[in-house]
Amino acid sequence: MQEHIVSAFECELNSLKNKILKMGGMAESQLRMAIQALKTNDFELAKKTITADAELDKLELEIEELAILIIAKRQPMALDLRRVIVTIRISGDIERIGDLAKNLAKRVIAISGRAPQYLISGLDAMSDLAQQLLKDILNAYAHDNVQQALQVWRRDAELDRLYNSVFGELLIYMMVDKHNISFSTHLLFGAKNIERIGDHATNIAENIHYMVEGELISGERPKSDMTSISNYKFDENTDK
Amino acid sequence: MINTLLEENHMQENSILRAKYAAKNLDVYYADKQALFGINLDIMENQVTSLIGPSGCGKSTLLRCLNRMNDVIDICSVKGSIRLDGQDIYDDGIDVVELRARVGMVFQKPNPFPKSIYDNVAYGPKIHGMIDQKSDADEIVETSLKKAGLWQEVKDRLAAPGTGLSGGQQQRLCIARAIAVNPEVILMDEPCSALDPIATAIIEQLIDELKQKFTIVIVTHSMQQAARVSQKTAFFHLGSLVEFGDTDQIFTNPQNQQTQDYITGRYG
Numbered sequence: 001m002q003e004h005i006v007s008a009f010e011c012e013l014n015s016l017k018n019k020i021l022k023m024g025g026m027a028e029s030q031l032r033m034a035i036q037a038l039k040t041n042d043f044e045l046a047k048k049t050i051t052a053d054a055e056l057d058k059l060e061l062e063i064e065e066l067a068i069l070i071i072a073k074r075q076p077m078a079l080d081l082r083r084v085i086v087t088i089r090i091s092g093d094i095e096r097i098g099d100l101a102k103n104l105a106k107r108v109i110a111i112s113g114r115a116p117q118y119l120i121s122g123l124d125a126m127s128d129l130a131q132q133l134l135k136d137i138l139n140a141y142a143h144d145n146v147q148q149a150l151q152v153w154r155r156d157a158e159l160d161r162l163y164n165s166v167f168g169e170l171l172i173y174m175m176v177d178k179h180n181i182s183f184s185t186h187l188l189f190g191a192k193n194i195e196r197i198g199d200h201a202t203n204i205a206e207n208i209h210y211m212v213e214g215e216l217i218s219g220e221r222p223k224s225d226m227t228s229i230s231n232y233k234f235d236e237n238t239d240k
Numbered sequence: 241m242i243n244t245l246l247e248e249n250h251m252q253e254n255s256i257l258r259a260k261y262a263a264k265n266l267d268v269y270y271a272d273k274q275a276l277f278g279i280n281l282d283i284m285e286n287q288v289t290s291l292i293g294p295s296g297c298g299k300s301t302l303l304r305c306l307n308r309m310n311d312v313i314d315i316c317s318v319k320g321s322i323r324l325d326g327q328d329i330y331d332d333g334i335d336v337v338e339l340r341a342r343v344g345m346v347f348q349k350p351n352p353f354p355k356s357i358y359d360n361v362a363y364g365p366k367i368h369g370m371i372d373q374k375s376d377a378d379e380i381v382e383t384s385l386k387k388a389g390l391w392q393e394v395k396d397r398l399a400a401p402g403t404g405l406s407g408g409q410q411q412r413l414c415i416a417r418a419i420a421v422n423p424e425v426i427l428m429d430e431p432c433s434a435l436d437p438i439a440t441a442i443i444e445q446l447i448d449e450l451k452q453k454f455t456i457v458i459v460t461h462s463m464q465q466a467a468r469v470s471q472k473t474a475f476f477h478l479g480s481l482v483e484f485g486d487t488d489q490i491f492t493n494p495q496n497q498q499t500q501d502y503i504t505g506r507y508g
Contacts (some may be wrong), residue, residue, distance in 0.1 A: 004504070075463075078491060078494050
């Protein structure tokens with residue numbers, strides 16, 4: 001792709017991109033910190049994760065302001081227009097990912113080390129995959145790589161499958177002893193948070209596809225979350 | 241839901257549309273130099289079609305072919321065909337004066353005659369024999385000025401010279417003059433390039449209203465203007481039609497790399 005005749009415009013678009021990548025890196029590390037805090041029952045690290053989220057929110061605002069400024073000043077067209085709009089959407093997704101990591105960190109304090117390690121390891125595996133998806137999707141964004149974005153889009157189903165098994169495991173644990181219900185519920189919410197992070201990664205994938213191709217991804221995304229009624233096939237005409 | 245509605249609207253719009261103009265294999269030469277290469281283009285009735293592209297791309301040449309303004313240039317020759325309602329406007333039997341009554345034109349720089357506001361509008365209908373008595377002229381002047389959105393501003397000074405109006409008002413006077421002879425098509429060659437943003441907005445609003453009654457073809461250097469006022473956009477480069485399609489699509493997702501580079505400001 002050729003550069004713009006107006007180099008300041010080029011700089012602004014690059015700045016937008018760099019801010020997204022920075023945001024993504026921060027969200028990734030927040031998730032890593034949250035799961036580490038959970039595994040080691042580290043309150044300090046959990047608190048640090050919670051406070052780190054403010055930085056992410058700040059960056060989201062910066063991106064939004066810059067995007068609005070670009071629209072006002074440059075009136076971007078075609079690919080540039082899609083890039084700016086998509087950047088606003090992606091920053092929203094990353095901000096939500098940060099919130100979910102923060103929420104996971106809060107559970108560390110609520111659980112207070114009462115959960116057995118092997119239950120936590122289910123969440124750990126989920127978090128590993130979520131981090132990988134996040135890393136891949138940021139890479140795809142950095143290089144306008146639609147193929148890599150599509151891979152992430154498809155791989156989210158793996159995260160759903162892990163979530164299903166964690167869900168089942170926790171249910172059994174709760175049935176065995178009612179004293180397990182409290183921390184198991186917290187773990188369940190934590191697992192759900194990580195599963196949601198995967199969904200945001202797929203949102204980003206869809207946006208990258210739109211940004212590069214100018215079209216929405218066709219076809220239904222593979223889903224494997226069997227724990228909710230949402231997999232029930234509603235009559236297509238009724239939910240419009 | 242909204243999407244579906246938009247699509248339905250679009251389909252309805254498309255279903256009643258017909259081609260006002262059809263250019264087929266159009267080549268235009270200025271002496272030995274070829275300015276347009278094999279243009280095939282349909283211009284839909286009651287739509288605004290914008291012609292965009294860098295200077296010298298042939299967009300104004302095409303516009304001038306549509307009412308045979310190029311005839312006045314001796315060295316200009318045209319091959320291929322342009323059909324208006326199915327009839328080739330370059331056929332020998334065509335009355336060029338009548339053609340130009342059917343196809344009006346508005347230029348880049350407002351060019352009112354050095355006459356009164358009234359006479360500027362009444363002149364065309366007079367020479368085309370559309371006026372039998374004074375009351376006919378009065379009516380045409382009033383309705384034309386109303387359609388051009390100028391009536392309220394000038395109704396008390398119709399005898400004042402047209403050249404005394406502001407630039408934006410002069411341009412609307414030229415539009416009133418163009419529509420006074422009841423044309424079917426209005427060609428506009430960068431009609432807002434000499435106007436301030438408010439006057440531009442008024443003309444754009446006017447274009448939007450005029451398309452109910454007329455077919456409009458506009459040459460513009462402002463991408464934003466093309467995006468705002470037109471339903472179809474044609475991008476020209478070096479005398480060729482590079483891409484033609486729905487304006488909504490051209491400016492959000494052009495299919496051709498050259499179009500993309502031009503509208504995003506990557507070459508000029």
